[in-house]
Amino acid sequence: MMTTLSELLDVVYRFYPRGVRKTMRMYVPPNEPVYDDTEEHRHLVKAANRGRAEYPTRKAMIRRLRNRFRLQDESLHLLAGGGGDPAYSARIYRPKDLEPVPSLSSRASLSFHVSLLGPYYGIRDGGEPDEIPAAVAEEIEATYPGYRPIPPELGNEVVPDVDMDGVSMGQATIDMCLFSVVWTWVDPA
Numbered sequence: 001m002m003t004t005l006s007e008l009l010d011v012v013y014r015f016y017p018r019g020v021r022k023t024m025r026m027y028v029p030p031n032e033p034v035y036d037d038t039e040e041h042r043h044l045v046k047a048a049n050r051g052r053a054e055y056p057t058r059k060a061m062i063r064r065l066r067n068r069f070r071l072q073d074e075s076l077h078l079l080a081g082g083g084g085d086p087a088y089s090a091r092i093y094r095p096k097d098l099e100p101v102p103s104l105s106s107r108a109s110l111s112f113h114v115s116l117l118g119p120y121y122g123i124r125d126g127g128e129p130d131e132i133p134a135a136v137a138e139e140i141e142a143t144y145p146g147y148r149p150i151p152p153e154l155g156n157e158v159v160p161d162v163d164m165d166g167v168s169m170g171q172a173t174i175d176m177c178l179f180s181v182v183w184t185w186v187d188p189a
Contacts (some may be wrong), residue, residue: 005157011178012178015041015047016040017038018161018162021163022035022165047117058114060143061143062090064139065139069092071093086115086180087179088116089111090111109125111186112124113183114140114147115178117177117178121150122178126187154174159172
């Protein structure tokens with residue numbers, strides 16, 4: 001099945017209000033829309049709640065991948081119940097990533113994300129070619145039948161009228177909206 005830009009934008013706009021800045025109520029004039037009160041934000045929170053309920057499936061997949069690779073689950077805060085994360089996220093460290101560095105968290109060379117907003121996943125690889133991306137994709141597709149990757153040329157499209165945590169209006173990409181700003185933590189090769 002072919003993924004289209006129109007399809008992805010429809011998903012983004014179902015969960016992110018157009019033209020509404022993510023600002024606290026105390027900074028917004030009376031009678032102006034507040035991000036957290038929008039129907040779209042309520043859909044995002046509902047998707048995150050569903051992600052919490054379905055976390056055992058995710059946990060089993062992470063356990064299988066952790067048996068093969070050095071993995072850091074970036075979705076544990078999802079279980080705390082705050083906000084509306086759009087995806088499960090994790091990072092994999094290759095052996096070269098583990099050489100002594102000031103910050104281990106900045107050295108992961110692969111991250112992967114399974115969206116809670118639609119049947120999509122993403123793998124962001126900044127390492128040398130190896131079997132890891134294919135193994136991760138295979139595991140995701142086995143755990144989440146029907147999920148498919150977002151082509152990079154579509155995922156990199158800017159959504160000009162969406163504001164989200166950590167990303168200003170006009171700078172969020174489709175990948176960031178569907179996978180969170182954690183998507184940017186690994187630089188692609």
